Amino acid sequence: MSLGEGMSAVADILTLSHVQKAFGSKHVLQDVDFSIPQGSIFGFVGENGAGKTTTMKLILGLEKADAGVITVGGQPVHFGATKTNRITGYLPDVPAFYGYMTPVEYLDLCARITGISQRQRRIAEMLDLVQLKADKHRIRGFSRGMKQRLGIAQALLNRPQLLICDEPTSALDPAGRNEFLELLASLRGQTTVLFSTHILSDVERISDRVGILHDGRLQACDTLANLHQQFGRPQIKLTLPDAQTAQRCGQVLRPLPAQVQANQVTVPYQEAYETTAQQVLRALVTAGITPIALQQQSATLEQIFLEVIGNGHTTNHA
Amino acid sequence: MATLPTMLKKELLETWRTYRFLILAVVVLIFALMSPLIAKLTPDIMKMSFGKTLQLAIPKPTSIDSWTQFYKNMTQMGIFVVAILFGGTMSQELSRGTLVNLVTKGLPRWVVAVSKYISLVVQWSVALTASFLVTWGYTAYYFPDAKTPYIWQGFVPLLLFGFFFLAVILFGSTLANNSYGGLLFTILVVGGLYLVNLFKAAQNYNPISLIGNNMALVQGHKTLGELGPGIAIAIGAGLVLLAGTVILLNRKKL
Amino acid sequence: MNTNWQLLADNLPIFIPLILLELILMVTALVHVLRHPHYRFGNRILWVLIVVFIQIIGPILYFVFGRGDERRG
Known part of the structure; x- marks a missing residue:
């Protein structure tokens, strides 16, 4: 991993400082604090219910933080309608579409909302990228994998600087997963990717940085190499x-x-x-x-993960 | 603002491809055809069932009977069909999560609410006007009398009541998390309004007055001006409900 | 019997479009039932019967309550 020191010179596309979120009396996030340098691929790891999805929804302005500040591309995120969404792309864990539309019609709707120019060309490009055909088949009849691919097409449509994917590989078969990871890896350098997962081998394969979320706190956040050195x-x-x-x-x-x-x-x-x-x-x-x-x-990421969450106390941000 | 036409187009495509508009249009047209037909057949049916045993002087049907059937069908069955067809318009989007992709692309939430409302109003106006014209044509052909001179006066309050009713449906659909909840809300509101109508003092201000006086208006026993308070309340309440829908949607988790 | 035929003949201008509309509704619903084998509840035979034999209400019931969601796969 030649990244690491060099990256700190690049501006951070995403910063979270002292973010807190509770649902009722349940503290989902407590003082979450991290940043992602531009162009990196950030793997967000944690058990189910650790607060990964909540963190992502906060970044997208879909949930309101109780405290703390989130900035995307230097601009603060507001709940509801946030301008930062213009430079963000989002792939939900189960992307939902209008079944009565064809993929071209759906992408055209998205393109008109984001207001991108040369819609036709961009849509053709995206369909090509995710290998969907521009025919008359409605989304209704799509398989889970096809929906996931359409999901990535709509997320990348507006050439986002920050792409957020919530558990993108959990529903895919091994071949589909492999394909998807390669697609994410191919974005390295141009688009910053934040993706959550509980499949640690995925993180190991493509991410430069890893954040481990446990008990509502970010227990570790560093490059893979540093994590290995520290915990492995x-x-x-x-x-x-x-x-x-x-x-x-x-x-x-x-x-x-x-x-x-x-x-x-x-x-x-x-x-x-x-x-x-x-x-x-x-x-x-x-x-x-x-x-x-x-x-x-040497220790696998899984062991590092267990080591980190076993430690239980907040650890340094390098 | 720029996204409003886009979303309106999406709503219209949706109602077309999910057959909702087709059903609405066909059903109200069927009501429109049945109104003069039932008016015309009623004496024959009565004759067939009682004619031989009972010497009844059955009056000849008039245009009044035809229009009475029309307003009865529309204000009962028609409104109910509208409610079950569109009760899920917002709740389905919320429960399926279909708005997430669009809102995270910068779509303002009020555009969702307003485009849905406009689409509903357009569908209702087109379907109701078409069926009104059909009933009018057949009534004029079969019952060429002068007993129902103020045809438009009966139609306008029903159209306006529809606008109010659609705002109730949209609000209920946004409030509830499933289409049955939205339907329940609508039924409760209309039931409540009928209860209020039991008090004479309130009748004039009740939006229900817009669907209770159509025949009096058509025959000229009442004027639109007399319905003024009810119309004003219906429009005002409709706008408040629309604003309420926007506020609700702004606070909803998608 | 005579009067019945007379009735029908007199009202043909109404009966023809009326039957046509009911057919449109029925055929649209029937085609949808046959082409989309997933229902929220009930099965194909049930919905075919409802759509064909319950005039007007049957097709509405199907489109509002019976039509299945998108395919899950």
Whole structure:
């Protein structure tokens, strides 16, 4: 990741400072504070109900913040009708269209509302990008994947500087997901992308920056590389013949913090690899357990995520 | 402002492609045809059922019977059909989330409310006027008498009541989160107005007076001027409801 | 019987458009029922019966309450 330091020189397209939101007595967001540099792809991670959608709706002016300021492209966001929506594109988690329209008619409606010039050409471009045909078929008969593609077409129609996607890949099959991620990645540099997901491998694949939302707070927000450095403890992964042996292995390795999952045992470590590895091997030999494989690996984003939300306290913004 | 014609076009396309306008037009035209027909057949039907046993002097039907049928059909069935056809106009958008894409593109919310109202008013005006003309034609052909000289005086209050009624429907549809809720609101409002109408002092100011005096107006027993207070209240209430719809929609989560 | 035919003949200018309109309503609804196999409730046979045999009200009921939502897939 060559990004990182270089990015801070670029202006931030989106900033949230001390944003709070409660629904009744439930505090959904407490003091959320982060910014996204222009041109980056920002993965927004959190469990269901962590407040990802709420944060996005606040940025779009669809919900009203209780406190705090949000700016998009330097302009503050207002609830209701916000001017900042002119430079924003939004793909809701389940985009809803008018089933009685054809995709061309729908995009034409959107284009007229945003007031873009050369509508016909832009619509043709967009349909081409998402591989939908400009024929007489009404949206009513579209599959989920086709609707998602039309959704991205309408979100990108006005050449937004900031594209916000709410769980864009959760409903797609693996092939569709792959395609969609490549499309998002191709926007890198020209359009800033903020997308939420609970599929961490998606974030790992395309984003430069990650924000981890938990308990209404942003627990971490940094480049992937920095997150790895900060939270990702290296580990040794042992593969055993069966789950039973893995269980026994886990017991044998105590007091090392071994985690057993099916027939695999992972042992995170802090000192040098050799020290821990020798300790593990010695214990295994003593107990007479033979692993099928032993690997040294760095932590996955999933483990970082668990580490971060396990910590529970707000961590630095780099 | 620039988006108002765009959204109006969308509303009209919607009502056309979802067959709502077609149904409205066909149904009110059927009522329009049935009005003179029923007026004409009533004596024959009575004769067929009682004629042999009962020596009744059945009066010859007149244009009054034809128009009476028309206003009865329109103010009962016609209004009801309008309510069930359009009760979901806003609530469906809200429950399906179809406005999210448009509003996040900068569409002002008041444009949504106003374009819907204009589209409803246009549909009602076209359908009602067409059926009025049809009844007029047949009535003039079958009952060429001079008993109903003030035809337009009966029509105008019904048209205006429709404008008020559509504002009630739109408000109810925005208030509720499903089309049945909107329908319920409309029924409650109209029921309430009929209750108010039980008090003589209030009758003159009640929008219901716009659909209760049509035959008196047509025959010249009443003038439009006498309905002035009711008309003013209906228009005023319609505007207030439209403004209320905009305010409600501005506060709605999409 | 004679009078009935007389009645019909006298009122033909009304009966013809009236029947035509009811047919338009019925056929529009029937085509929609047959081409869109998803209903909010009930099934195809039920809606065909309602639309064909309940004049005026049947098609309205179908378009307002019976017509299915967009396809979910």
